[in-house]
Amino acid sequence: MLGSAERPLRVAVVGSGPSGFYATEALLKSGRTVQIDMYERLPVPYGLVRSGVAPDHPKLKQAILVYDKIARSPAFRLIGNVTIGRDLTVEELRGAYHAVMFTCGAEADRRLGIPGEDLPGSHTATEFVGWYNGHPDYRDLSFDLSQEVAVIIGQGNVAADVCRILAKTVDELKHTDIAEHALEALSRSRIREIHVIGRRGPAQAKFTNKELRELGELADAAAVIDPADLVLNPESEAELADKNNDVSAKNVEIFRGFAVPSGSTKRRRVHFHFFKSPVELRGRERLASIVLEKNRLEGPPFNQSARGTGEKMELQCGLLFRSIGYKGRPIPGLVFDERKGILPNDNGRLRDGNGVIPGLYCAGWIKRGPTGIIGTNRADSVATVNSLLADLEQLDDTGDKQGADALYPLLEKRGVKYIGFQDWLKIDAAEINRGRPKGKPREKFTRIAEMLEALQS
Amino acid sequence: MTTLVTDNCQRCRFTDCVTVCPVACFHGDAEMLYIDPNVCIDCGACVPECPVHAIYEEKDLPDDKRHWIAINAERAPNLPVVEEKQEPLPTAEARKKELGY
Numbered sequence: 037m038l039g040s041a042e043r044p045l046r047v048a049v050v051g052s053g054p055s056g057f058y059a060t061e062a063l064l065k066s067g068r069t070v071q072i073d074m075y076e077r078l079p080v081p082y083g084l085v086r087s088g089v090a091p092d093h094p095k096l097k098q099a100i101l102v103y104d105k106i107a108r109s110p111a112f113r114l115i116g117n118v119t120i121g122r123d124l125t126v127e128e129l130r131g132a133y134h135a136v137m138f139t140c141g142a143e144a145d146r147r148l149g150i151p152g153e154d155l156p157g158s159h160t161a162t163e164f165v166g167w168y169n170g171h172p173d174y175r176d177l178s179f180d181l182s183q184e185v186a187v188i189i190g191q192g193n194v195a196a197d198v199c200r201i202l203a204k205t206v207d208e209l210k211h212t213d214i215a216e217h218a219l220e221a222l223s224r225s226r227i228r229e230i231h232v233i234g235r236r237g238p239a240q241a242k243f244t245n246k247e248l249r250e251l252g253e254l255a256d257a258a259a260v261i262d263p264a265d266l267v268l269n270p271e272s273e274a275e276l277a278d279k280n281n282d283v284s285a286k287n288v289e290i291f292r293g294f295a296v297p298s299g300s301t302k303r304r305r306v307h308f309h310f311f312k313s314p315v316e317l318r319g320r321e322r323l324a325s326i327v328l329e330k331n332r333l334e335g336p337p338f339n340q341s342a343r344g345t346g347e348k349m350e351l352q353c354g355l356l357f358r359s360i361g362y363k364g365r366p367i368p369g370l371v372f373d374e375r376k377g378i379l380p381n382d383n384g385r386l387r388d389g390n391g392v393i394p395g396l397y398c399a400g401w402i403k404r405g406p407t408g409i410i411g412t413n414r415a416d417s418v419a420t421v422n423s424l425l426a427d428l429e430q431l432d433d434t435g436d437k438q439g440a441d442a443l444y445p446l447l448e449k450r451g452v453k454y455i456g457f458q459d460w461l462k463i464d465a466a467e468i469n470r471g472r473p474k475g476k477p478r479e480k481f482t483r484i485a486e487m488l489e490a491l492q493s
Numbered sequence: 494m495t496t497l498v499t500d501n502c503q504r505c506r507f508t509d510c511v512t513v514c515p516v517a518c519f520h521g522d523a524e525m526l527y528i529d530p531n532v533c534i535d536c537g538a539c540v541p542e543c544p545v546h547a548i549y550e551e552k553d554l555p556d557d558k559r560h561w562i563a564i565n566a567e568r569a570p571n572l573p574v575v576e577e578k579q580e581p582l583p584t585a586e587a588r589k590k591e592l593g594y
Contacts, residue, residue, distance in 0.1 A: 096536055099515045249552075414514070
């Protein structure tokens with residue numbers, strides 16, 4: 037049967053971030069005979085561990101050691117620099133594999149949906165994160181760091197990353213793997229004030245304790261809060277009293293520490309604002325200010341939502357980043373849930389209007405939406421692989437499923453320069469070499485052409 | 494800095510934590526789990542997973558539990574890795590109640 041030594045189960049995994057690697061790991065450990073081909077649109081793997089995790093969090097990037105080990109399995113191939121839906125169609129994959137699993141994440145940003153959102157000076161957090169992490173898609177963006185006031189909309193860990201990179205000194209960043217162009221631009225930054233804005237209160241902020249604490253420990257930036265913002269309603273007090281909500285309780289404790297006047301002489305300041313929603317961005321040629329509406333909370337504990345009070349305030353700012361969540365991008369040939377920004381699925385089995393589509397699966401952010409951290413994807417990918425293994429008898433095993441061997445000729449005919457895992461190891465070594473003289477763990481290649489050139493030498 | 498398992502895990506061993514560990518750094522004996530500090534990447538994913546709050550980031554560790562740093566570091570590397578959810582110990586539910594969760 038399928039998954040035996042005579043008839044290996046051939047699976048295509050689309051996307052080389054954490055969810056793709058944890059799905060691969062689960063398949064390799066399933067006890068079946070499997071052959072996994074992982075497709076990645078860039079010539080470099082590891083998704084958001086490479087291009088999302090902040091450069092000043094090197095320990096988190098060590099998750100790559102686990103993926104590297106998985107990738108060295110003889111039952112695994114990386115096929116990089118290939119975009120599914122452009123270089124190969126979903127149908128072509130289905131013809132070559134028993135199952136196709138999409139683990140391609142959520143790359144698009146949610147919009148605020150307010151006037152002025154597209155004014156120059158208003159950006160998504162994704163753009164900034166991709167830029168400082170050297171992702172080729174965002175390589176040529178520029179951010180006007182000659183501005184003195186920046187606003188960040190959102191109070192989760194991505195907002196914290198953006199805030200830290202804006203607030204840190206060059207000395208705090210220069211020995212990380214931050215992209216050279218970003219370090220150069222940040223060295224000329226004139227940002228003085230950073231406002232981090234949340235629509236609900238300190239008890240509902242989504243930061244993890246560790247990320248929030250870091251914002252109070254910056255070399256040349258002081259965290260500040262108006263103590264009036266830390267007055268909690270009884271519902272929020274009830275939330276904090278819950279023994280299972282100690283992350284929020286600790287966050288509030290950290291915020292209270294920020295509210296104590298410190299007489300700091302640090303050059304930059306990080307202001308936390310609560311109970312405020314952006315309603316308009318203003319400016320003639322470019323962003324000049326943001327209009328915020330004051331909110332109050334409504335609803336029972338753990339289900340409180342922000343309602344506008346009508347009271348408004350205007351805050352001058354020249355730079356803005358919105359960090360209010362991600363959405364997946366539609367994939368040609370697949371049904372897409374625009375509202376949730378995910379591939380519609382039942383326990384990881386893709387479905388359309390007629391029900392489950394045999395042989396198609398998803399895991400990670402494109403399955404459940406952009407929640408959780410790296411490890412959350414491991415449990416999620418294991419669940420999808422369990423769905424796949426339960427379907428084994430129903431998978432299409434007609435024709436000769438040859439995996440990538442059947443698709444390489446197509447890619448060559450189409451002039452696609454695909455790369456394998458050994459090629460990545462060469463790029464990896466070249467990046468590490470480039471970083472060495474600067475005391476950096478690596479200096480990333482930030483253009484696809486440069487990555488491919490590194491393979492020539 | 495590391496993350497570690499403390500005494501609340503004893504007589505529980507719920508193992509929810511291991512399913513979200515990105516680097517498989519949990520090890521276990523018959524009594525409880527331990528984290529290998531040389532493998533843990535300090536992501537904190539496991540901390541909120543524990544139904545009895547046995548896992549702490551070092552910074553949040555209460556003073557009377559500091560000895561668990563050494564215990565995790567000593568025991569974890571010599572025990573088998575636990576990376577899939579297992580049945581909790583038979584005493585787990587009673588112990589959870591006793592601990593007030």
